[in-house]
Amino acid sequence: MGLASAAQARATKEVETGKPLDLTLFKRLVGRPLWLIGIAATILGLVLQLVALAFGPLLLVQPLLVTSLMFAGLASARLERRRPDRTMSAGGLLCVAGLAAFLVVARPSGNSDTLVSGGDLLPLGIALAAVTLVSLVVAASTNSGSWRVLGLAVATGVLYGLTAGLMKVVAGQFRTGIDEPFRHWTLYLVCVVGPLGFLLSQNTFQQGRFLTPALAVITALDPLVGVAIGLSWMGESADGRPLALFGEALAGLVIVVGIALLSTRASHLSAESETPPAEEEPASEEPGERPDSDPDDGYGLAGTAC
Numbered sequence: 001m002g003l004a005s006a007a008q009a010r011a012t013k014e015v016e017t018g019k020p021l022d023l024t025l026f027k028r029l030v031g032r033p034l035w036l037i038g039i040a041a042t043i044l045g046l047v048l049q050l051v052a053l054a055f056g057p058l059l060l061v062q063p064l065l066v067t068s069l070m071f072a073g074l075a076s077a078r079l080e081r082r083r084p085d086r087t088m089s090a091g092g093l094l095c096v097a098g099l100a101a102f103l104v105v106a107r108p109s110g111n112s113d114t115l116v117s118g119g120d121l122l123p124l125g126i127a128l129a130a131v132t133l134v135s136l137v138v139a140a141s142t143n144s145g146s147w148r149v150l151g152l153a154v155a156t157g158v159l160y161g162l163t164a165g166l167m168k169v170v171a172g173q174f175r176t177g178i179d180e181p182f183r184h185w186t187l188y189l190v191c192v193v194g195p196l197g198f199l200l201s202q203n204t205f206q207q208g209r210f211l212t213p214a215l216a217v218i219t220a221l222d223p224l225v226g227v228a229i230g231l232s233w234m235g236e237s238a239d240g241r242p243l244a245l246f247g248e249a250l251a252g253l254v255i256v257v258g259i260a261l262l263s264t265r266a267s268h269l270s271a272e273s274e275t276p277p278a279e280e281e282p283a284s285e286e287p288g289e290r291p292d293s294d295p296d297d298g299y300g301l302a303g304t305a306c
Helices: 001-010 025-029 034-057 058-079 086-106 118-141 145-176 185-207 211-233 242-272
Strands: none
Touching: 001 025, 001 034, 001 185, 025 185, 034 058, 034 145, 034 242, 058 086, 058 145, 058 211, 058 242, 086 242, 118 145, 118 211, 145 185, 145 211, 185 211, 211 242
8 A cells, every 4th residue: 555655656647647536647657667566556455455454354454454564664764766765664653653552552453344224324324425515625725735635635534434434344245145245235335435546645645735734634544434324334343441541542652653754754845856956046126035945845844943
């Protein structure tokens, strides 16, 4: 998944930038080798995720996707022919350390592949639909590049997490019989939600100017939505004792710090790569312009102190 994100993010920068929710983006990307490599990696990643979901609870499988952020950073550095940044490497290690601690303390259990009854689906389903709709409205209506990328990334993360939860149900149905999934609505909803999330991810990567900030939002929301689905819709559970909850919260904080470190450092790298050399700067400036202003990284973090 990390390789797929890095390859697709770079490929989307090689084509003309369109409007948010651009449905013609795929037409411009088809045939580009790097994007096709990303597609192949995405398919392989989804197959592996489906196998993992067939045998493990959402509370175990989905948080592991946080590691894709670290691998995406390494793959992106390789594609851009630069050395991996030490600060970003430290952020990736923090994410992995926090994730390992969370899983050890939480000890997720339960492996049901059956959803709860229809009425019990509504509270979380309405909340996810509302968050997605608001995010898309923000992305489509704002003129701010930062808010546009944030809206697209939030909607992508929610749809990815929802897709994972539904995929677990479909995987369980396949174990019953090869034709069993075609008798239930979950497979058909996956066929709508999954491609829509993928379309939004490609638009997110193109609208943003650097991979990691947008990917950090997606990577954080995807497992959070998956965990919510596991707890609310599938009866999964984690250690709920007070001391365990404290440890889980502390581990989650470490993951958030790692993601924030990755996002902030990525924005600085983006700003540095787009800042022209000093000798190329014009001798005079227009009134009101600041020579030390940071370019907008398409996410609003270019001026954030690391």
